[in-house]
Amino acid sequence: MTDLAQGVESSSAPGAAGGRPPEPAPPEAAGGRPPESGGMVDVFTDTEIETAAAANPAGYAIAALADSDPRVLTLSADLSSPLAEFRDRHPDRYIELGIAETNSVSVAAGLAASGFVPYIFSMSPFGVLKCAEQLRTDVAYNHLPVRLVGRLSGLAMGFFGTSHHAVEDIAVARSITNMTVVAPADASAVVGLLRSTADLDGPVYLRIPERSPTVYKTPPVIGHGEWLRLRSGGDVTLIGHGMGVGLAVRAAAALAADGLEADVYDAAYLKPFDEAALVQTAARTGRVVTVEEHNEIGGLASIAAAVAGRHGLTAALRAVALPDADLEVGVPADLYEYYGLTVAGVVTAALELIHPARS
């Protein structure tokens, strides 16, 4: 676990370079473009917004990785727009495979078995769920360095229909032996996690949220398997991954206004899992709220419960997550509101743990 909590409290030097860890951006002063959490995303567009680094950090960061590592390739299952920058810089190292996710994963395995490090761009609902067996049998069992970059995770395509929800991917990916699973909180964390996982010998699933609330001003340095502590407090623990981190940070600020101090973590690594960080904070606060854009089964909520139980902790748990139910279809922002994946939803969950009698 990397403690950035001090950084929050003394965040006066934006974009700190040099020896200090990158600072979390205070919710009120999120750097870069304003947060537009819950907006709809057109990943097929060729307009400036999607090819810009802010909207497409993975495309830019992988192009930069490829500059210095000749093993790096990109593969696309009809998701080439985010690779515009990469295609410009490394046209020979981009391989389009069309709307054929399963083939893409096995082709990537063949490339990886020949010394390359392929990054597959795919939509999360299809890249993981449709290809679970190829990921397991061809990639993970063979310990091959294939990276699956899942765009449009969670409810990012919630408007299109339930076929486009990706809310089980973490459960599936985590259960595959040898798979590393990371879930960046925002655009800067995408870059931080791409760097953190670049040299791993085995496979990685990177689950990218779309337009999640900004958390970091600059790409955080994230140790392998480590969480980032974004705020310290003794009343309740708030842990999120993906968009859940930004919600947790903002909920903590709201709680602080009421005199309640939250311990806040970015669970950027879901596998390996930072058990020590969870045990430490759960023992300290006795109250843990998990926040995630994933089914309550098999995601952070499930893992936290299992870890707490295994360590004999007596902590009260509350999950802000998607229910194991037929989900609604709609614009992401409306769906987040509907399911309580909001700052208010996290605050409510925290207050219910702190004042159980009121709930």
Add this chain to the structure above:
Amino acid sequence: MTTADPVTPLRPTTLERGRPVTVAELSWRADWIRLNTVRLIEQAGLGHYASTFSCAEVIATLYYHTLRLRPDDAGWPDRDRFLLGKGHVATGLWPVLADLGYFPADWLGQFGRIGSPLNDHPNMRLAPGIDFSSGSLGHNLSVGVGMALAGRLSRRDYRVFVLTGDGELQEGQVWEAAMAGSHYRLGGLIAIVDANGFSGSGPTSAAMNIEPLAQRFAAFGWLIREIDGNDARALLDTFDSLPDAESDQPVCVIARTRKGRGAALFEQAPQSWHLGLLSPEQQAEVVSEISARMQ
């Protein structure tokens, strides 16, 4: 302190493409594969006889004539690749890899036991000489596309051979790979279909028609060679006349074979011997039939 013997640098031995071999020798080798398969299955207690027997000549021709290999440097980047799409016939490959020196022959004695690097389906992490793991049908032609693309990216002239079953072609992913193979003009990619006409549950095309195979692969942009896959002469000639790896069309060799080929018991009831274990009397009969041909 003693004076060290002069050190001779170890130089890996390269088995070049097109090694001299006669048709009779290849046919003998195919029967040798069958005989060893019977013995390994006896040791393990269960195995895929008939599927292995149908492709024995294919394996013999590739490994004793066609492929460019370095058994004492199994990961040599310039080696030709061989992917066993129909992974359930690895039993026929283990004796070959041991014979060529990929691993000690006494590994075969561990086949079927916990901890053995030689499994019923091949695992690339455990067994030297296995270019990719298999077992889940339909994956390896895609993997072969990836390896052929890698060969082009790294400017190596190796070929990638993928042996599939005919029932395996019912898997949709095979056709995704077939599309990609011709789209990327992978002349170094060779699919060999062991068209023995049977799958686990019965005649392949009774379950789901896969014919006409030649037309189907041709329509996907592949160069077709349709031959008798149990005829070592035909295999030899076909593999000798493959286009260069740098050419621009992948090749599909449709090897028409007989399931259970080489043992009357299996040929008469190929379905029954897809997976099984011979009784001692049956095994004696099969071994005697094969051995008689090998005199």
